Amino acid sequence: MxxxxxxxxxxxxxxxxxxxxxxxxxxxxxxxxxxxxxxxxxxxxxxxxxxxxxxxxxxxxxxxxxxxxxxxxxxxxxxxxxxxxxxxxxxxxxxxxxxxxxxxxxxxxxxxKPESWLDVVKDGVSVMGNRKGNNQGKTKQQTKSKQDSETKQQTENKQETQDKQHALTEYVASALQGT
Ligand SMILES: [Zn+2]
Structure with missing residues (x-):
């Protein structure tokens, strides 16, 4: 058992x-x-x-x-x-x-030093305990970078929509002038 x-x-x-x-x-x-x-x-x-x-x-x-x-x-x-x-x-x-x-x-x-020993991970938690902290740090960094990339994408999308709107208004204006 x-x-x-x-x-x-x-x-x-x-x-x-x-x-x-x-x-x-x-x-x-x-x-x-x-x-x-x-x-x-x-x-x-x-x-x-x-x-x-x-x-x-x-x-x-x-x-x-x-x-x-x-x-x-x-x-x-x-x-x-x-x-x-x-x-x-x-x-x-x-x-x-x-x-x-x-x-x-x-x-x-x-x-x-505990760093020089192989770590055994059991049920997602390291037995040594020291690697866990490192992983948390990494995940924090990863989430930060993810958030950054997301915000970047959002701003890019906003700019794209603004550009599209500008193009539309210009096209409408030109069409109106033409008529
Ligand atoms: Zn000897």
Whole structure:
């Protein structure tokens, strides 16, 4: 009853399982980094093959260089820096790759902005809500332009009728003069 069907649900489940398995292997006493990397590697492969974009929150916890899961205190170091802007650096302890994130107040990364996400329209109303306003603006503009065109047409019609009347009166006058 009204269940939303998720496309490629089995693949999503598999990706979720691989991510959780990678985290558990890293968290376990053995601290098997190789197995963790293998899980993340297969996760990325499956996602790429099925054209599934990983969520930014998941992507940020994966090292770009060595495919290690970045867990603070286990496989990564987080440090706060203040150079030009307030930043936080995440260093992969396996390969030393450093990720930089701006931490300034009020800063929103592009990927977190609602405009950069696909909008789902349900029953004529967008789920995000931000597109609705834009559409309203557009419709307002369209109605304005429509009204403008209508008034223009009306004035043109008026001029045409006036011209016709002028021609008629001239014709009548000439006919009267002729007789
Ligand atoms: Zn790394």
């Amino acid at each position: 009204g269940n939303l069907k998720i496309p490629q649900e089995d693949i999503h489940k598999r990706l979720s399982f691989l991510y959780q398995a990678a985290y558990q292997t890293l968290k376990s006493k053995n601290n098997n980094a190789g197995l963790c990397r293998y899980y993340i590697n297969t996760l990325k492969l499956i996602a790429r093959k099925n054209c599934i974009a990983l969520h930014p929150n998941i992507k940020r916890t994966i090292c770009k260089r060595c495919n290690m899961l970045l867990v603070p205190g286990l496989s990564s170091l987080i440090r706060l820096k203040h150079k030009r802007q307030k930043m936080s650096t995440i260093t992969c302890t396996e390969c030393g790759t450093v990720k930089l994130y701006v931490n300034a107040q009020g800063h929103i990364p592009n990927i977190d």
